[in-house]
Amino acid sequence: MTKPLWAPWRLEYIKQADELDGCVFCEEAAGTLPESESLLVHRGDAAVVILNKYPYSSGHLMVAPRRHVGSFAGLADQEALEIHRLAVVALDALDATYGPQGFNLGWNLGHIAGAGIADHVHLHLVPRWSGDTNFMPVIADVKVLPEHLLETRNRLRDAWPTG
Numbered sequence: 001m002t003k004p005l006w007a008p009w010r011l012e013y014i015k016q017a018d019e020l021d022g023c024v025f026c027e028e029a030a031g032t033l034p035e036s037e038s039l040l041v042h043r044g045d046a047a048v049v050i051l052n053k054y055p056y057s058s059g060h061l062m063v064a065p066r067r068h069v070g071s072f073a074g075l076a077d078q079e080a081l082e083i084h085r086l087a088v089v090a091l092d093a094l095d096a097t098y099g100p101q102g103f104n105l106g107w108n109l110g111h112i113a114g115a116g117i118a119d120h121v122h123l124h125l126v127p128r129w130s131g132d133t134n135f136m137p138v139i140a141d142v143k144v145l146p147e148h149l150l151e152t153r154n155r156l157r158d159a160w161p162t163g
């Protein structure tokens with residue numbers, strides 16, 4: 001059996017998320033965040049790929065529709081298709097950049113399921129390595145070092161295919 005990932009800082013995040021102003025997905029989709037704060041990896045026509053600021057593991061990405069929609073069933077066909085296709089490219093970029101041994105993909109619907117931002121649906125892409133559950137306390141340091149996140153963002157942008 002594979003042990004579930006334990007990422008205690010996410011509890012703090014989920015507690016705070018309700019009090020945050022605005023929606024990070026909408027901000028990244030609109031491009032209103034400064035480069036020093038943006039975790040955008042790719043902006044598509046109908047969806048965006050952004051790095052998770054409170055990752056379960058290094059390179060933890062999220063793919064979300066550009067439209068602020070909270071219902072999984074409410075995704076338009078074009079949004080669902082683009083989210084799927086961007087996820088395929090994102091897995092390639094993560095493979096090329098970090099070479100993880102596997103991935104967990106999933107939708108967290110509702111706060112009880114771990115969704116930090118429950119009213120803008122998003123697909124999680126979580127790279128996995130053998131033994132990463134034990135490695136989590138080390139990775140946890142990444143969250144307090146924003147430059148690491150920006151470096152990861154830049155590496156994934158570089159790995160993203162153009163054209």
Ligand SMILES: [Zn+2]
Pocket residue numbers: 023024025026027067068069119120
């Ligand atoms: Zn939103």
